[in-house]
Amino acid sequence: MFDRIDPRSPIPLYSQIANAVRGAVAAGELRAGDGLPSVRALAAELRVNPATVVQAYRELETEMLIDMRQGAGTFVREVPPERHTAERRREFRQRVRQLLDDAARLGLTATDVAEILRDETTRGRS
Amino acid sequence: MSYAIETRGLGRVLGKGFELRDVNLNVPTGSIYGFLGANGSGKTSTIRCLMGLLKASAGSIRVLGAEVPQQLPSALVRVGYVPEKLHLFEKLTVEEMIRFHSVAFEARWDAERGEALRREFRLRPDTKIQRLSKGEAGKLMMLLALAQRPELLILDEPTDGLDPVVRRDVLSAVLDYVADAGATVFISSHLVFELERICDWVGVLDAGTIVAELPMQVFKDGLKRLRVASAPAQLPDAPFVVLGRHTTLGSVEEWVVRGWNPSMQQWFDGASCELRDVIDLDLEEGFVELLRAARRREEGR
Secondary structure (H helix, E strand, C coil): CCCCCCCCCCCCHHHHHHHHHHHHHHCCCCCCCCEECCHHHHHHHHCCCHHHHHHHHHHHHHCCCEEEECCCEEEECCCCHHHHHHHHHHHHHHHHHHHHHHHHHCCCCHHHHHHHHHHHHHHHHC | CCEEEEEEEEEEEEECCEEEEEECCEEECCCEEEEECCCCCCHHHHHHHHCCCCCCCEEEEEECCEEECCCHHHHHCCEEEECCCCCCCCCCEHHHHHHHHHHHHHHHCCHHHHHHHHHHCCCCCCCEHHHCCHHHHHHHHHHHHHHCCCCEEEEECCCCCCCHHHHHHHHHHHHHHHHHHCCEEEEEECCHHHHHCCCCEEEEEECCEEEEEEEHHHHHHHCEEEEEECCCCCCCCCCCEEEEEEECCCCEEEEEEECCCHHHHHHHHHCCCEEEEEEECCHHHHHHHHHHHHHHHHHCC
């Protein structure tokens, strides 16, 4: 679940960790009540600063995605299904934005992009 | 902000034409501070000054609030130090070495942690120190430093020359301790990639002088490679620092800049050149460019 953490990426490590949890919850890999690794264990496993893990967990707690219970551990909260859909859309939108940046760099117009997207989605179905 | 280590104008002649000069370190309490520098840049000598093993000829040093060297003895018991050259007694066994060390720290000594680390590191109690491999000796030094429950860990190239598996074990043990005890870690290394994910502060030493000290995220955010078309020879009013310029194919130049932020794209609207692309750098690339720029400045003097 945290395999994609990349210290060389410009995205701060804490965001990467938080995104990994968001993704796993959206994809149903993590369900309500499931435990997350302790700050200590995850920091040692990923070899990141414990403060980074704390920052990621705090962000997820503010979003009401997880619950940090003093002494007991960190758990995934009950999340309404609409939110999963919203989360999946949000993640996909982020990737599309990166693609559009690339397209702009290559000098492609919005029409070009839409055309390619249509081509590829129909090809995928056949 | 309080600082676990603070130096002001630290100086010391180390050899012919080589000295520590005006070294100012500010290591925030609770941070993991990466002390970066090429081999021979003066990292070990700086650390030896902090530990009172080398006398500074100029400036002042505070470690955990204690003035070095006068008040150092009172602070030393709260500092875990793993030197570059390990000091262990060859004739003792692992168990004897641990016992010897624990006596010096009395009440602070965490026997439980020591034993847990010994098992985790797979060190046999009856092995003679002289029979330990380099990796095992490194692990034993780390065990001794962590089991004394330090408020400050000073690690001088703790993973240099160790294989990847041992490096991981050693770093994981340090992070586990930090998560548990909230200590400050001052870690020197020339292995930049290793510190990238761990540190929240970096200080860069080059030729005996500090060339940068800032939070890791600021350092990483501000370092970019810009691709610029029809660049002028002089850039008197650029809002960022150009560390290096390289010509690539055609009329496009690549600039490595420091202190970048996205709003600076506007600067190019008023300039005669055109910004084509902004590319992220990792810490290692940034570090190399920073040192190159510092050396060019030095030669230009």
